[in-house]
Amino acid sequence: MNNLKKYLFLSIISLAIISCEDDSIPVANNVTLAFNNTFGNTTIVLGDATSTEATQNTSSENQVHHFSEAKYIISNIRLINKDGIEFPYNVNNLDTGATIIDQSNPSTLQYVLNGIPSTEYTQIKFGLGVKAALNTLDQELFPAFYSADKKLHWFWATGYRFTKIEGFYGETNTPLSVHTGSVLGGDKTDETTWSSEAAHARNAYRDITLDLTTNAKVGENAPKINIKADFNKVLSGTNKITLNAATEGYVSGSAPSHHTSPETMVQFVDNMGGNGDTDITGMFSIESVEN
């Protein structure tokens, strides 16, 4: 709260200064986040099992695969200006500060941040998924986000699925399915209990930090930040994952292929969202900033 106050105070001061300079510059403007979901440099085309249109990708372990669905939640968005001041964007409100990126729906690929204070931004931070304190499927608090896509409800955990990927791999187009989300672990009101190794595995939320390749100059301009999400990393990121056929009886350590086995969920999560320590970008990178 103190931080919030500090930021608010500072932002008001900097706004005041900026607006004093020239009355014609608006105090705030929009920033658009545009997501490009790719395999490497190729934008993903989705397709069913036998699709000839779908973008094929080959993993580092030589498994050819393609997707029929790719969705993920972006929330807790913060922009950092050149003075290092962080501007949180409705970070505690999923209705106004979170969005679902759905590759099958082009209108979801751009998310417009309204009323961003005029200044020059150098960095963006956002969460892949929903932070623990808000991850409760609370329809009363956030009715719009709750109803946005019920396929992203993880009913039994009463939380959200943070990523949902469906697709096919191998010569026979075996179904693959990667669902990630946080499960019970730690005290949701106390983030410090989410730091142990076990808690890291159970908390699938990841904070992403990206340096902007060009400063985003908000004011007269309403910049567009083009963000790439490279889904090649799902199987071929920090962790090299081989999809295996499901094993009868689920012998310990087996990884059923067509649904992510939970004991390996953290590997997928870290590939996509980084490990929060040595990797804070995961599959995301800045393609360009259009001022």
Added chain:
Amino acid sequence: MKKLLLTFCILWMISSCTEEKVDAPFIFDNPEIAINIPADFPEVNDSFFTNKPTKYGVELGKKLFFDKKLSRDNTVSCATCHIQENAFADQNPKGIGIDGKIGFRNTPPIQNLAFMQVYNWDGNKTALENQVLVPIITPEEMDSSILEVIGKISNDATYIELFHKTFGDDTITGERIFNSIAQFEYTLISANSKYDKVKRKEGAIFTDNEAQGYQVFKNKCANCHSTELFTDQSFRNIGFPVNPNSEEKGRTRVSLNAKDLMSFRVPTLRNIAYTAPYGSFGQFATLKEVLDYLDKGVIESDNLDPILKDNNNRIPLTEKEKENLISFMKTLSDLEFITE
């Protein structure tokens, strides 16, 4: 001073009477109800202390528990699957919800939940209040949402009155719904079986078969089915046939630890005669089938419970022992609990 105040109040009431009708003043009186904690039962869950059953909270929770409005098309209530005569479980292998959709696992009984630290087969919830929403929103159960439920009951005068009596005002919230249903469930305590009456020396005595069954139980079952709840609330893989649903990982779904694959919470044996079929997806029709399976040998796996591993993956039982064990388990039936 008090007199003066009183006079003022009376004067004010009289004067306001001339302008508008004054309702009888609402006196908030919703006392906690006494919960008899049976001797030797384990510690109650911490959540119980922050949501202790109250007179009207329990009444409200009970009404909600039996109300089909909690489901999308008003066909399914909590009580549809949690049937009192089955110790608030049912007789289906797996739960059957809205549109006849078949769920994931066997419906657990609702009894003595105040004394449980972990709920459901995989322990995905540790507070009863947090469990209530799950069946309401699960597509194979009630397929509704909390705002839908609030919308349906908010025009019902009986509900409004009960919320008022329970919480002191008319506001209907999800949290209030969850808390009151949990309060009702906390009152469902089963501790009046023949076994209890024998233990409490209330005149009941075991038959020879039951007494011999109790000995077998103590020798071969009580490691896991311990305490007066007949469960140690631990998660174990005992090599039962595996649910064909590929989502099934047992406790691993919650712990994300491969050591917990196909481990489930040890089920209570109280009222076990009323809760057939048995197993996480109802894979055994009778208690005899369960015992035959354990005797014959279970599925080997890396994380099979050490007690079974050390005994060649089985619990050897003679036919006579099985018969006596079943006799003993039937002494855990609490007729009052399922009828009153």
